[in-house]
Amino acid sequence: MTLARRMQQIKPSPTMAMAAQVKALSEKGIDIVDFGIGEPDFRSPDVASEAAHRAIQDGHTKYTPASGTDELKEAIIHKLKADHHLDYNKREVIVSCGAKHTLYNIAQVLFDPQDEVIIPAPYWVSYPDQVLLNDARPVFIETREEDQFLLTPSQLKKAITSRTKAIILNYPCNPTGSTYTAKQLEGLSDLLIETPLWIISDEIYEKFVYDDVVHTSIASLGGPLKKKTILVNGVSKSYAMTGWRIGYAAGNQEVIEAMGTVQSQCTSNPSSISQKAAAAALREGGSFVQTMIREFSDRRDLMVKGLNAIPGIKCPRPLGSFYVFPNVKALIGTTYNGHKIGSSLHLAAFLLEQGWVSTIPGEAFGVAGYLRLSFATSKERLMTGLQKIKEAILMLSHG
Numbered sequence: 368m369t370l371a372r373r374m375q376q377i378k379p380s381p382t383m384a385m386a387a388q389v390k391a392l393s394e395k396g397i398d399i400v401d402f403g404i405g406e407p408d409f410r411s412p413d414v415a416s417e418a419a420h421r422a423i424q425d426g427h428t429k430y431t432p433a434s435g436t437d438e439l440k441e442a443i444i445h446k447l448k449a450d451h452h453l454d455y456n457k458r459e460v461i462v463s464c465g466a467k468h469t470l471y472n473i474a475q476v477l478f479d480p481q482d483e484v485i486i487p488a489p490y491w492v493s494y495p496d497q498v499l500l501n502d503a504r505p506v507f508i509e510t511r512e513e514d515q516f517l518l519t520p521s522q523l524k525k526a527i528t529s530r531t532k533a534i535i536l537n538y539p540c541n542p543t544g545s546t547y548t549a550k551q552l553e554g555l556s557d558l559l560i561e562t563p564l565w566i567i568s569d570e571i572y573e574k575f576v577y578d579d580v581v582h583t584s585i586a587s588l589g590g591p592l593k594k595k596t597i598l599v600n601g602v603s604k605s606y607a608m609t610g611w612r613i614g615y616a617a618g619n620q621e622v623i624e625a626m627g628t629v630q631s632q633c634t635s636n637p638s639s640i641s642q643k644a645a646a647a648a649l650r651e652g653g654s655f656v657q658t659m660i661r662e663f664s665d666r667r668d669l670m671v672k673g674l675n676a677i678p679g680i681k682c683p684r685p686l687g688s689f690y691v692f693p694n695v696k697a698l699i700g701t702t703y704n705g706h707k708i709g710s711s712l713h714l715a716a717f718l719l720e721q722g723w724v725s726t727i728p729g730e731a732f733g734v735a736g737y738l739r740l741s742f743a744t745s746k747e748r749l750m751t752g753l754q755k756i757k758e759a760i761l762m763l764s765h766g
């Protein structure tokens with residue numbers, strides 16, 4: 368008796384594995400400062416929680432249409448119009464159990480065996496495995512730190528073959544915090560317009576942009592781009608609603624309806640109660656988002672400054688998301704008690720065991736030599752953690 372072959376190709380999400388390790392240490396009574404967190408530390412907005420209470424009281428506790436309620440679709444359509452001047456109808460929108468599920472549904476309906484799917488690296492941990500789970504081939508393009516980890520048109524051009532089916536873009540990016548300007552997106556889309564590729568655009572961090580950065584969706588750039596793009600978003604990050612599991616996609620009706628068919632066979636609808644809460648958040652959660660972003664902006668400054676004050680760490684200032692992605696290459700090759708720190712993977716293990724801080728090594732995102740640190744934690748904890756990292760790193764010997 369054996370498992371399917373595809374199970375040999377995939378692994379559990381490394382960020383979730385790190386979370387389990389942190390939990391195990393915490394249960395032993397060790398105080399770990401957790402920079403691994405992939406969700407906002409804010410409580411979900413009251414408007415969402417109240418809508419959920421009302422939903423239960425009013426009996427909205429039954430199946431909904433598989434692809435989501437009209438009420439939530441309307442709130443999504445309104446949001447996409449207000450934020451991006453994009454027009455969609457209800458048949459072009461689907462609600463799923465989190466954006467991760469949305470992305471999985473997309474992979475199910477678009478990918479055939481041997482199809483190539485372009486994924487710029489560093490990438491979010493689930494993209495390659497979702498492609499592999501659908502028997503297609505991830506094709507990685509390693510972006511460069513000196514390009515702010517953004518894909519360049521010439522890199523993209525070289526990667527496209529007759530087998531390329533889609534490209535997955537994520538901006539603002541988890542893990543790098545980089546994001547494309549409208550002009551940079553145009554550089555990519557000029558090329559993409561010429562091809563039969565689908566563009567899967569994961570914009571879940573859209574609201575987490577700082578300074579004067581404006582988020583532009585590639586779908587809004589005009590011409591055929593809207594038809595080629597499956598726009599993915601959700602309420603998990605923007606509204607601190609990770610546990611409610613609501614994500615959505617908007618795009619080509621044939622693709623969206625196919626996703627609805629898959630969903631109707633796999634899970635039926637996302638939670639009726641969560642859909643009520645998400646609709647309320649999208650309609651009335653604007654000021655909540657603003658408060659959260661102001662706080663995150665301050666934390667970002669604190670993190671960048673604190674990390675750059677530690678010898679061997681070089682931390683660019685991210686324009687978006689709630690992660691920093693410092694270069695730690697200067698620390699690779701150092702030793703601790705005779706043990707060599709041979710990679711960023713080792714460095715993260717060292718920081719956890721000796722410094723009691725959890726970080727995610729770049730290897731999890733396809734690039735060694737970096738760490739991802741989340742600033743979705745209070746300023747006090749961030750300061751404590753930065754101090755702990757500094758003390759741990761000062762224990763390393765060079766040469």
Ligand SMILES: *Cc1c(COP(=O)(O)O)cnc(C)c1O
Pocket residue numbers: 405464465466467468491537541569571601602603604609612613614
């Ligand atoms: C968190 C995250 C998601 C998934 O979010 P859900 O909780 O499933 O809605 C998708 N893409 C990226 C890049 C993420 O960081």
